[in-house]
Amino acid sequence: MKPELIDRSTHLSRSFNIDEHCYPHFLKVWHYHPEIELISIVNSSGTKFIGDGIKKFQPDDLILIGENVPHLWLNDPVYFQGSSELEAKALVIHFDRNFAGADFFQMPEMRALNDLLNRARHGIEFHGEIKAEIKRRLREMLQMDDFERVMALINVLKLLSATEEYEKLCSPGFINAFQKGENKRMDNVYEYIVNNFKDEISLNEIAGLTNMNKSSFCRYFRKIHNKTLTLYINEFRVGYACKLLLEEQLNISEICFESGFKNISNFNRQFKEITGLSPRNYKKKYATII
Known part of the structure; x- marks a missing residue:
């Protein structure tokens, strides 16, 4: 099945959105969108499909998904039982690559962040202590005003760009395109x-x-x-x-x-x-x- 485009333009009342999602189960749709997605799993388990990368997911997983990368969060079967009282909960940011301006990430000072967003086109799963730190910062962002959120997101991306504890999830051949800029x-x-x-x-x-x-x-x-x-x-x-x-x-x-x-x-x-x-x-x- 070809992935379904999800149009989030009507939901983007700001330059980017941060939400705490809480559902009986995650959206069971193989989909993609032009916004970059950062997701911290709070309470849920199942199988994640990021391009052709297929792995289990569980609480505390932290994933950065680049623009237009097809993905699906498929909860375990128990989440779909009629008597289930389980919750699928996650902290999620959706942001356009140019949310801070078309040339913002092209500045020399933003080179590390730009490299991170390029790598995200393959889907990135982070490991180690940074997962808890990012989850804490995302929770704080929910209570911030608009200006503080913009600065906080840039700082979150800065932290993610500096860690070496990560793995790419999607092979380059899946989307049939190589992304330029890394070398x-x-x-x-x-x-x-x-x-x-x-x-x-x-x-x-x-x-x-x-x-x-x-x-x-x-x-x-x-x-x-x-x-x-x-x-x-x-x-x-x-x-x-x-x-x-x-x-x-x-x-x-x-x-x-x-x-x-x-x-x-x-x-x-x-x-x-x-x-x-x-x-x-x-x-x-x-x-x-x-």
Whole structure:
């Protein structure tokens, strides 16, 4: 199923909104929106779908989701029982990337915050002590006036930009686009991969885009991404395959070739190594849920 666009424009009476949501269960809709979302789970459990990243969620989880990244918070089955008295509660901020002005995050002083928002396009889950600190600050923001909230949000983003205790949840291939800005030297490489991942990838051409020889480029790429170029491309292709599997428009054989794999056996092997499931089991487990 394709994700549903949720229009929050009628809810944005300010430059950004912060709310404490409390429902019997979270909205059971695979959706996206142009606003960036910061969510601190207060009391709830289930499975979170952030792009093609699928993990359990629980109280105290802290997630930053970039603009237009499809996502779903699916509560455990007990939340949907008629006799359930459980609550799904979360502190949530929705804000436009340009809430402080079109060029605000382009200032040199805001470089770290801009990098954070770029990383959020893959979905970020934070770990460690920062989760409790951010939850405390979000609660305080509920009682602030408009000016104080703007300053508080910038400070929250500053804290998040400084921590190294996080993981990205969504693979680049899921949305079939690389985001520029994290490493300008590699922009041409990312653009080449996104335009050619369905075909044979030429290491010579990729290395040439950075004016390096093949050996130097491979070392440089591994230093940046902590993985080989081959694994990176396979993860991109598998991420794109996950997107197609969830949309249920093509059969598995068609998805194999549409994602850049040349034969089914290699597709199945790479898919299972990266996701832990075969394509068929992935589709069976998740497509019907979304």
